[in-house]
Amino acid sequence: MGRRTRMRSVKSPPDNFYFHSRSDEPLLDNNIEITVAEFEAMRLKHYLGMTQKICAEKMGLSQPTFSRILKNAHKKITEAIIEGKEIRVQGGNVDYKEIYNGYGCLVCFEEWEDELASTERKVTCPKCESDKTYHLIREPL
Numbered sequence: 001m002g003r004r005t006r007m008r009s010v011k012s013p014p015d016n017f018y019f020h021s022r023s024d025e026p027l028l029d030n031n032i033e034i035t036v037a038e039f040e041a042m043r044l045k046h047y048l049g050m051t052q053k054i055c056a057e058k059m060g061l062s063q064p065t066f067s068r069i070l071k072n073a074h075k076k077i078t079e080a081i082i083e084g085k086e087i088r089v090q091g092g093n094v095d096y097k098e099i100y101n102g103y104g105c106l107v108c109f110e111e112w113e114d115e116l117a118s119t120e121r122k123v124t125c126p127k128c129e130s131d132k133t134y135h136l137i138r139e140p141l
C-alpha cells in the first residue's frame with residue numbers, strides 16, 4: 001500500500017476523534033470503532049450537507065445502503081456521546097488529509113484499500129469471499 005499524495009490540510013479533528021490504523025495498539029473496550037464508510041457517510045451528509053442521493057452516488061452505493069450505513073453511524077456516535085466513549089475510525093492508512101480508495105463488504109463489513117478500485121471494477125471480499133462489495137472512496141475536504 002503506497003503513500004498517497006498529500007492534499008491540502010484541514011482543520012484538526014477534536015481530540016476524542018482520531019483515526020486508528022491497524023498497526024496501532026488494539027482498541028480499548030471503552031472505544032467505539034466506526035468504519036470508513038460510516039465516517040464518509042456522515043461527512044458527506046452532515047458536514048458537507050449533500051443530499052442523500054448525491055452522497056450515495058459519490059460513494060457508489062444505492063440509497064437504501066447509504067441510509068443503512070448512515071443509521072449505523074448515528075447509533076454508534078450516539079452511544080459514544082451518551083457513554084463517554086472514544087470514537088475511532090477503523091481501516092488502514094486512513095487520514096483526514098489523504099484520499100482513500102478501496103472497497104467495502106456488505107456482508108462482513110470488511111473495508112480495504114485498493115488503488116485501482118472503481119465502481120466498474122467488481123471484486124470479491126478478501127475476508128468472506130462475498131461479491132456484495134461496493135466501491136469506497138473518500139476525498140479530502
Ligand SMILES: [Zn+2]
Pocket residue numbers: 105106107108109110125126127128129130
Ligand atoms: Zn466480506
